[in-house]
Amino acid sequence: MQVPTLKCSLISFTFTFLLVLLSLNPASSAAVCNTDDQKSLLEIKYHFNNASTFTTWDPNTDCCTNWSGIQCDAQGRVTMLANSIANDVVGEIPPAMGELPYLQFLAFSNLPQLSGTIPSFLSKLTNLQHLDLSLNNLTGPIPDFLSQLKDLDDIDLSSNSLTGSIPSSLSQLPKLRTINLGTNKLSGPIPPSLGSIKSLVQIYFYSNSLSGSIPSSLSRLHELNELALWDNKLTGTIPASFGSFRNPDISLDLSSNKLSGSIPRSFGKANITQLDISKNKFTGDASFLFSRDKTVLSSIVMSNNLFKFDFSNVDLPLGLKRMDISHNMIFGSLPKQLGQLPLYRFDVSFNQLCGKIPTGRRLKQFDAAKFSNNKCLCGLPLPPCN
Ligand SMILES: *[C@@H]1O[C@H](CO)[C@@H](O)[C@H](O)[C@H]1NC(C)=O
Ligand SMILES: *[C@@H]1O[C@H](CO)[C@@H](O)[C@H](O)[C@H]1NC(C)=O
Ligand SMILES: *[C@@H]1O[C@H](CO)[C@@H](O)[C@H](O)[C@H]1NC(C)=O
Numbered sequence: 001m002q003v004p005t006l007k008c009s010l011i012s013f014t015f016t017f018l019l020v021l022l023s024l025n026p027a028s029s030a031a032v033c034n035t036d037d038q039k040s041l042l043e044i045k046y047h048f049n050n051a052s053t054f055t056t057w058d059p060n061t062d063c064c065t066n067w068s069g070i071q072c073d074a075q076g077r078v079t080m081l082a083n084s085i086a087n088d089v090v091g092e093i094p095p096a097m098g099e100l101p102y103l104q105f106l107a108f109s110n111l112p113q114l115s116g117t118i119p120s121f122l123s124k125l126t127n128l129q130h131l132d133l134s135l136n137n138l139t140g141p142i143p144d145f146l147s148q149l150k151d152l153d154d155i156d157l158s159s160n161s162l163t164g165s166i167p168s169s170l171s172q173l174p175k176l177r178t179i180n181l182g183t184n185k186l187s188g189p190i191p192p193s194l195g196s197i198k199s200l201v202q203i204y205f206y207s208n209s210l211s212g213s214i215p216s217s218l219s220r221l222h223e224l225n226e227l228a229l230w231d232n233k234l235t236g237t238i239p240a241s242f243g244s245f246r247n248p249d250i251s252l253d254l255s256s257n258k259l260s261g262s263i264p265r266s267f268g269k270a271n272i273t274q275l276d277i278s279k280n281k282f283t284g285d286a287s288f289l290f291s292r293d294k295t296v297l298s299s300i301v302m303s304n305n306l307f308k309f310d311f312s313n314v315d316l317p318l319g320l321k322r323m324d325i326s327h328n329m330i331f332g333s334l335p336k337q338l339g340q341l342p343l344y345r346f347d348v349s350f351n352q353l354c355g356k357i358p359t360g361r362r363l364k365q366f367d368a369a370k371f372s373n374n375k376c377l378c379g380l381p382l383p384p385c386n
Contacts, residue, residue: 031076033063036099041070041078043096053086077102079127085110092116098124107132109156118143118157125149132156134180139163142181147172158182158204166205168193180204182228190229192217200224206253207231214254216241223247230255230276237261237282243269248296255279255301263289274299278324285309290316303327303347311353316341326350331375339363346370353377356385 041063045054056068064072071080078100083089090113097108098121106125108114109132117140118133128149134156141164142157152173158180165188166181176197186208194200195217203218206228213236218227225247234257242252243266251274259277262284273296275289282305289300292315299322307325312332322345331352339360346366353374357363368381378385 031064031072031074033072034076034078037072037076037078037102038063040096040099041067041081043099044094047094047096048089048091051086051088051090053083053089071105073102079103080105082107083109083111087112089114093119093122095119095121098122100125102127104128104151105130109134109136111136113137115139117141118162120145123148126151128152129175130154133160134158136160141165142167142186144169146170150174152176153199154178156180157184160184162186165189166191166194166210170194171196173197175199177223178202178204181208183207186210188212190215190218190234194218195220197221198223202226204228205232209233211235213237214239214242214259218242219244225249226251228253229257232257234259238263238267238277240264240266243267245270245272249273252276271296273297276301278303278305280305282307287311287314290314292317295319298322299345300324311335311351321345323347326370334358334377348377349373351375357382 041057042059045057056066063070063078064076069082070078073079079102081100081103089111092115101124103125104127106128114136116138118138120143123145126149129151131152138160140162142162144167146152146155147169150173153175154177162184164186166186168191171191171193177199178201182204187210189212190205190210192215195215200221201223202225210232211234214229214234216239219239219241224245230253237259248271250272252272253276255276256279259280259282263282263286265288268288278301286302286307287309294317297317298319301324303324303326305328307328307330309330310332311330311334314335316335316337318341320341321343323343324345324347326347327350329352333355334348334353334357336358339358339362341362343362347370349370350373354376357371357377357379371377371382
């Protein structure tokens, strides 16, 4: 029963002590670096032989106020570590990196000579919200233990040489908003369980060797605004469920995969701002991807597929800025509205189109190559129609 009073006097003692400390050093309101944290940081610096990025990490100055890339909380615990680009950071991530228990923001990136795997001692950083190990030379798998860091909202492991598959356990991260695993050597399927991370806004899995089909569960991500799956080995078609994306501003890049078959008609209902499905093996009709109702559609790229449909009566969205349907088997003529669109990138070459090219200020900026190799398109910039 004595405990509350004791606690109370302890708190007031600590408070007085803090006030004394502050009055001794009125110029600085920031906390003094915790000695354990400072020790860990110096171990990191010495591990990398005092590399240039750590020049300001001087043991005689305060890590919270004087060290670049370091931020602390009010108690002097290190909450942020961010480095600058450096070529002289050579070797693996040292165990001391796992000894910064209050770390929330870790950006140890742009270090082309940082090698080794993503070490398991990073699982001790249970307060981590932001993990950026991009643009290094890390190898090995994406560790399962990331799923234990429940506060993670941003993971960037892009541009390394990571192998293995994407762990489905990542779906246990309830706050994850952005995940970038682009430009690695990842293989295997995209885990359907990712569709249960309600908070996901951006998924970047581009330039890997991912295979299998695109999980239909991803359409359940109502916050999603960017899905970048380009340059993989994905097969199958676009899931029918993709017509039900809720976010009205979504950018979908599925280009350079092995997707095939016809596009499900339901996908035509999706409100997509930017769509790239180029360099696949899609067949059949895709005219329903265009429509005057698609007020948000500003860019559509479907080049290098096997699409075969009549373009004559396609109802073009009036906000279209970029349109590339080149290298398909699209026939019919170019719709008159084309001349009124705010186009700045455009290509209809290598199709089966015919008839007179519509006039219009915006269309005039594109040279003959963008209309070439069709069945019988004519008029400027091509030779006149007979
Ligand atoms: C790095 O700096 C520390 C402290 O100044 C020094 O003791 C150590 O020898 C240095 N290490 C290298 C490899 O220069
Ligand atoms: C450390 O930072 C404080 C606050 O910015 C500054 O007043 C002080 O001169 C710095 N000390 C050294 C040794 O750089
Ligand atoms: C797409 O946008 C239109 C117009 O804002 C809206 O009526 C429609 O419900 C939206 N579709 C979906 C699938 O959210």
